[in-house]
Amino acid sequence: MQDAVTAIAIADAAPAGRGAERWRLAARNIFPFAVVGTIWEIVAWAGVFPHRLFPPLEEVALSFVNLTISGVLPHHTIETVLRLLGGFALAAVFGTAIGVMMGRSRRAEDILLPLVSIGAPIPGLAYAPLFLLWFGLGNFSSVLLVGFVAAFPVIFNSWTGVKAVKEIWVRSALSMGADDKRLFRYVILPGALPYILTGLRLGLAQAWRILVAVEMLAAVPWGLGWLIFGARKFLNTDAMMAGIAVIAIIGLLLEKYVFQKIENYTVVRWGMVAK
């Protein structure tokens, strides 16, 4: 409601210019999708590939709607999102804690950095069989694996961020009487925040990648990864596409309504990161 009122007020104030500007922006964002969509339609209708394997977009949309109304797609989505958030929360909490500890303490850095450096470049999926053997099939091991794999970028970036906190901030704070605890809370954490946020973003992307694959391996009954891989068996390309679309939409929503909001409220507002 509030938004509508503001929008009207703005439209009243600047009737032509502002509105046209907005349309142009929207058109520019939509344009690449329109091009790809058109090409897709042409290929689909030309019959280059069998119809079942390459359905036109309206069939994908129809199947998206049907799956949504029947409740199948929402069920898959909710299960996946819960696993994603669970794993990501683990990565965010432990990853940040470990990274910050490495940045703050020489001893922690000496012990942990070699381990993290060796563990990070290994593809997340390579850990999957190990986790499934140790923790069994199902939710527990998939969430744990997602958390483990997503933690690496979080660790690296918070470690770098703490190291990059300007010495002059630390000295200023010390000369004003900050003790270790308050130095950490009021200077090190906000000073490292641009890096920590970057780490969380990369961690979330990592979490998506591994989760979609592991949902298949962990034999969980619901989940977008399961939907996508399972649809392959029955040549349900339209369902597959619907699952992929949901992942894209959730990713976009998280980026726009979580990360960008947090950034705008913190590091952008503080001028530490350009908008």
Added chain:
Amino acid sequence: MQPIAIRDVSLNYDTPGGKVQGVTNVSIDIDASEFVCIVGPSGCGKSTLLNIIAGFLAPATGQISIGGKPVTGHGMDRGVVFQDFAQLFPWRTALGNVSFGLEMKGVANPERDRIAREQLRLVKLEKFTDSFPHHLSGGMQQRVAIARALAYNPSVLLMDEPFAALDAMTRDDMQRLLADVWKETRKTVIYVTHNVAEAVYLADRVVVMSAHPGTVKTVMKIDLPRPRDPLSVEFLDCQKELMGHLGHNTNGAAH
């Protein structure tokens, strides 16, 4: 406020290329409420000395005491203003920055806010209390830094070329402001500068350091009445004398 005694202070830096002399055998006695400027060629150890006094570096030999107490580390009896604009916390507003020392001291809020606002008024930034540092000009940021160093009321103020990066006109304003603040608060001030006119304008005494080894060459007393007029004959004479100590050609133009 607090007198400062600096006795035979030396410090060398260990670098991959070998030992680099920071400062060598520096001794200065500073009275309570005195304004002392330190001048000297680049690399002679002015910042090093200031960091030792601030407690960020421990001297290899010698000792510093403030108000009779030996300095062993950083402490709230000393406020520090660095040369770098980036010293303010970007995540705090001007008011938040100035409040920091009071917060650490445990001053509760209505009082804390009042003091911080008062300090910002003193540096003529009362209109910018809620601005974040990146929305302030360099000169305004340095003024916030000064207000921040004054707010928790340290008895000693240490300043390392705080106005060096400002344009000449802003710098003149800031110098006048600093002279006023000092007159009002009577803190003991140690002020590092490259600028001869600035030293003559501000200081009770100017410590001239020499390069290699970085040590005290002479100390010059400035007896001009305050407020000082930078265009008066006496002022220019003082400036000439100081440049002589620094080894400039006194017949040439200023700067």
